[in-house]
């Protein structure tokens with residue numbers, strides 16, 4: 678069973694953590710969360726409000742501000758965790774940067790190590806596009822005409838490349854590949870406001886680095 682009429686709930690908090698998104702539809706009682714970087718309670722109360730249980734946790738990359746509540750949510754719901762294979766190096770070391778936020782990562786198992794391609798996630802069809810640069814294993818998720826760019830592309834800017842696993846050249850190549858996609862997409866960024874692929878093709882400063 679494949680769900681097409683998807684809805685996206687944006688969950689913002691005013692702390693260091695990232696934007697996080699709940700993907701769901703009326704036909705299923707199961708939702709998918711992307712980058713639960715905040716306190717788990719915030720995600721749980723939103724899921725309760727929507728009357729959904731959590732089936733899967735998709736991670737654009739393995740930085741603490743995107744993965745803070747993965748462990749707790751996985752324990753509570755038994756949700757499967759999806760992460761780019763090359764970001765395993767971050768959660769197996771200090772590369773997840775929890776120390777930077779003066780926190781400790783509550784460790785979790787990754788169920789699906791993404792290498793790119795199309796994945797059926799609880800009936801939601803996501804394409805995972807490898808977009809290394811901010812981290813080696815960074816993924817951009819596409820469902821319908823929606824794109825979840827993590828810390829690769831932001832509104833008129835792009836992610837940091839001074840961290841473990843970062844590479845500015847890789848990031849420009851990744852942006853190039855996204856900008857070369859046909860058509861337009863709404864972009865839900867890991868931080869800051871939403872944008873669109875057509876806007877970023879014209880206005881993102883990374884195009885000056887191509």
Ligand SMILES: [Zn+2]
Pocket residue numbers: 738740811828
């Ligand atoms: Zn990051």
